[in-house]
Amino acid sequence: MSDDITLRPMRADDIAAADSVFRRAFGTWFGLADPMQFRGDAGLFGSRLWSYPEGGTVALRDGEMVGLSFASRWGSIAVIGPIAVLPELWRHGLARTLVAAALDTASRWQTPLAGLFTFPQSALHLRLYQSFDFWPRHLTPIMGKPVMADAHSAETIALSSARERDALAEECRALAATLHPGLDLAREIAVVLERGLGDVLALVEGSRVAGFAICHNGAGSDAGSTAALVKFAMARRGPGADERLSRILAGCESFAASRGATRLVASAATARIGAYRLLCAAGFRTDVPFVSMHRPYGPAYDGPEDWVLDDWR
Numbered sequence: 001m002s003d004d005i006t007l008r009p010m011r012a013d014d015i016a017a018a019d020s021v022f023r024r025a026f027g028t029w030f031g032l033a034d035p036m037q038f039r040g041d042a043g044l045f046g047s048r049l050w051s052y053p054e055g056g057t058v059a060l061r062d063g064e065m066v067g068l069s070f071a072s073r074w075g076s077i078a079v080i081g082p083i084a085v086l087p088e089l090w091r092h093g094l095a096r097t098l099v100a101a102a103l104d105t106a107s108r109w110q111t112p113l114a115g116l117f118t119f120p121q122s123a124l125h126l127r128l129y130q131s132f133d134f135w136p137r138h139l140t141p142i143m144g145k146p147v148m149a150d151a152h153s154a155e156t157i158a159l160s161s162a163r164e165r166d167a168l169a170e171e172c173r174a175l176a177a178t179l180h181p182g183l184d185l186a187r188e189i190a191v192v193l194e195r196g197l198g199d200v201l202a203l204v205e206g207s208r209v210a211g212f213a214i215c216h217n218g219a220g221s222d223a224g225s226t227a228a229l230v231k232f233a234m235a236r237r238g239p240g241a242d243e244r245l246s247r248i249l250a251g252c253e254s255f256a257a258s259r260g261a262t263r264l265v266a267s268a269a270t271a272r273i274g275a276y277r278l279l280c281a282a283g284f285r286t287d288v289p290f291v292s293m294h295r296p297y298g299p300a301y302d303g304p305e306d307w308v309l310d311d312w313r
Contacts, residue, residue, distance in 0.1 A: 004061055004062070005059050005060065005061050005066065005067075005094065005097075006059070006060050006061075007057055007058070007059055007060075007097070007098075007101055008057070008058060008060065009054070009056065009057060009058075010045070010049060010055075010056025010057060010058050010068065010070070012049060014045075014056070014058055014065065015043075015045045015046050015049065017058075017064075017065040018045045018056070018058065018065065018068050019043060019044070019045060020036070020065075021065055021066065021067060021068055021084050021085075021086060022038075022044065022045070022068065022082060022084045023035055023036045023037075023038045023039065024036065024086055024087065025084035025085055025086060025087060026038050026039075026082075026084065028087045039224060040224040040225070040226060040227075041219040041220070041224045041225050042219075042220070042221060042222055042223055042224035043219070043220040043221065044070075044082065044222060045070070046195075046220055047191045047195060047197055047220070047221065047222070048070055048072060050191055050195060051072065051187040051188065051190070051191045052070075052071070052072050052073055052187065054105060054108075055070050055071045055072055055073070055102075055105055056068065056069070056070045057069045057070075057098060057101040057102065057105070059085075059094055059097070059098060066085065066086045066089055066094070067083075067084060067085040067086065067089065067094050067095070067098055068082075068083075068084050068098065069081075069082075069083045069084075069098035069099065069101050069102040070082060070083075070102065071102040071103075071105040071106050071109075071114075072187075073106075073109050073111065073187070074183060074184060074185060074188070075111075075176075075177070075182045075183045075184025075185075075186075076111055076112050076113060076180065076181060076182025076183060076184070077111060077112075077113045077114070077115055077180070077182075077183060077300065078102075078103075078105070078106035078109060078111040078113070078114040078115070079114075079115055079116065079312050080099070080102050080103070080106070080114055080115065080116040081102075081116050081117065081312065081313065082313065083095055083098050083099055083102065085098070095128060096128065096131070099128065099129070099132055100132070103132060112182070113294060113295070113296070113298070113300060114134070114294070114295045115292060115293065115294050115295070115300065115312060116129065116134065116292070116293050116312060117140060117290040117291070117292055117293075117311075117312045117313050118290065118291060118293060119289075119290065119291075120136070120139060120289055120290065120291035121289070126291075129293050130293075132295065133295050133296065134293040134294065134295045135293060135294060135295070135297040136291050136292070136293050137269070137271070137291070137292045137293060137294050137297070137299075137302060138269040138270050138271040138291070138292055138302055139269070139270045139289060139290075139291055140267055140268070140269045140270070140289075140290045140291060140292045140312075141267065141270075141286040141287070141288070141289045141290065142265065142267050142286070142287050142288045142289075142290060142311070142313070143265070143266055143267060143268075143279050143284035143285060143286050143287060144227070144263050144264065144265045144266075144284060144285065144287050145263070145264055145282065145283040145284045145285065146262065146263060146264075146283075147228070147253055147256045147257050147261055147262055147263060147264050148253065148257065149257055150257070151250070151253040151254050151256070151257040152254050152257070153247070153250040153251045153253070153254040155203060155247050155250070155251060156201035156202060156203050156213070156247070156248060156251030156254075156255075157201065157202045157203075157204060158199045158200070158201055158255070159189075159193060159199065159200040159201070159202060160193055160199045160200070162202075165193070168202050168204075168209060169186070169189050169190075169193070169200065171202070171208065171209040172185065172189060172200065172202060172209055172212040173185060173186045173189070175209055175211070175212065175234065175236060176234065178236070178237070179234055179237075179301045179306065179308065180300050180301045183300075183301070185214065185232055188214050188231060188232060189214060192214055192215070192216065192221075192231075196218070197216055197217070197218060197220065197221035197222075198214070198215045198216040198217045198218065198221055198223070198228070198229075198255075199215055199217075199255055200212060200213070200214050200215070201213045201215060201248065201251045201252065201255060203235070203244060203247055203248050203251070205244075210235065210236045210244050211233070211234055211235035211236055211244045211245065211247075211248045211307075212233065212234065212248070213230055213232070213233035213248050213249075213251065213252050213309075214230070214231040214232045214233070215228055215229065215230055215231070215252055215255050215256075216228065216229040216231055217229070217255070217256065217259045217261055218259070222311070222313075223261070223265065225261075226261060226262055226263065227256075227261050227262070227263040227264070227265055228252065228255060228256035228259060228261040228263070228264050228265070229264075229265045229266075229311060230249075230252050230264070230265065230266040230267075230309050230311065231310070231311050232308075232309065232310045232311070233245070233248055233249070233252070233266070233308065233309040233310075234301075234306075234307065234308045234309070235248060235307040235308075237305055237306070237307070241274075241305075241307040242274055242278065242307060244307065245275060245278060245307040245309075246278060246282075249266070249278070249279075249282060249309075252264060252266070264284075265287070265311075266279055266284060266309045266311075267290075267309060267310060267311050268308065268309050268310075269292055269302045271302040271303065271304070272301075272302055272303070272304065272306050272307070272308055273304050274304060274307060275306070275307050275308060275309060278307075279309075290313070292312065
């Protein structure tokens with residue numbers, strides 16, 4: 001990294017500049033004619049900084065932002081990314097410095113596992129992350145389908161309007177912990193509900209939550225205003241888990257239709273073969289292939305018994 005570049009924590013007044021760096025970097029990588037149109041009116045950094053105020057790092061040159069990294073804390077898992085560097089500084093070592101900064105944050109959190117998504121076709125990205133002891137686990141495609149305008153499901157409860165919202169949110173948090181030791185989606189749930197970035201849908205069987213989905217929609221959310229994105233969804237393990245996740249997914253499409261979204265986006269590691277096949281059967285098709293990488297190498301919740309959807313971008 002050049003001596004004229006300095007790092008500091010990301011602040012609230014950095015959000016607009018971070019958004020610009022992110023779009024220029026990824027929009028250029030994907031070959032868009034106008035890189036600033038990448039991800040439309042989605043916004044990643046306002047919600048992340050609200051949820052994890054200690055998670056962001058920015059790189060400055062002459063007072064201008066030229067790169068950034070972020071780490072989010074899902075309880076015992078540190079989710080690394082995005083990492084973005086302006087295209088004119090690619091291959092100058094700045095990305096390596098920013099990955100190290102995100103991992104310093106994860107080290108302070110003392111999370112047993114760190115994970116990320118990256119491009120499986122890019123030897124450059126794979127080498128970068130492998131140099132930090134991240135190793136590829138499974139193909140994890142980002143998938144999408146058109147939303148049926150008449151999609152409707154009455155089976156899931158929208159926490160935004162539920163009278164027992166706090167109790168349901170706590171049940172969702174507790175259910176996630178049964179999936180992987182220490183997994184905690186409480187901040188992801190809170191930011192969606194408290195910042196109006198979508199909704200959390202709970203599937204209730206009898207007196208307990210049997211599954212839930214954290215759905216983003218709207219300008220400034222991870223999805224943007226024309227899509228709905230399933231940030232995380234899970235069904236309780238055991239007999240009937242496939243049917244539960246199918247019902248939750250139907251609830252997500254119903255939510256998307258109610259918001260006027262035209263596309264529903266979700267992702268499942270192919271190791272969760274049942275969940276992946278469920279998406280395929282429901283009409284989802286791959287938009288962009290990613291690969292999940294773990295540090296240290298080992299399973300999280302990516303076995304065939306895990307009926308889970310997640311998005312680590």
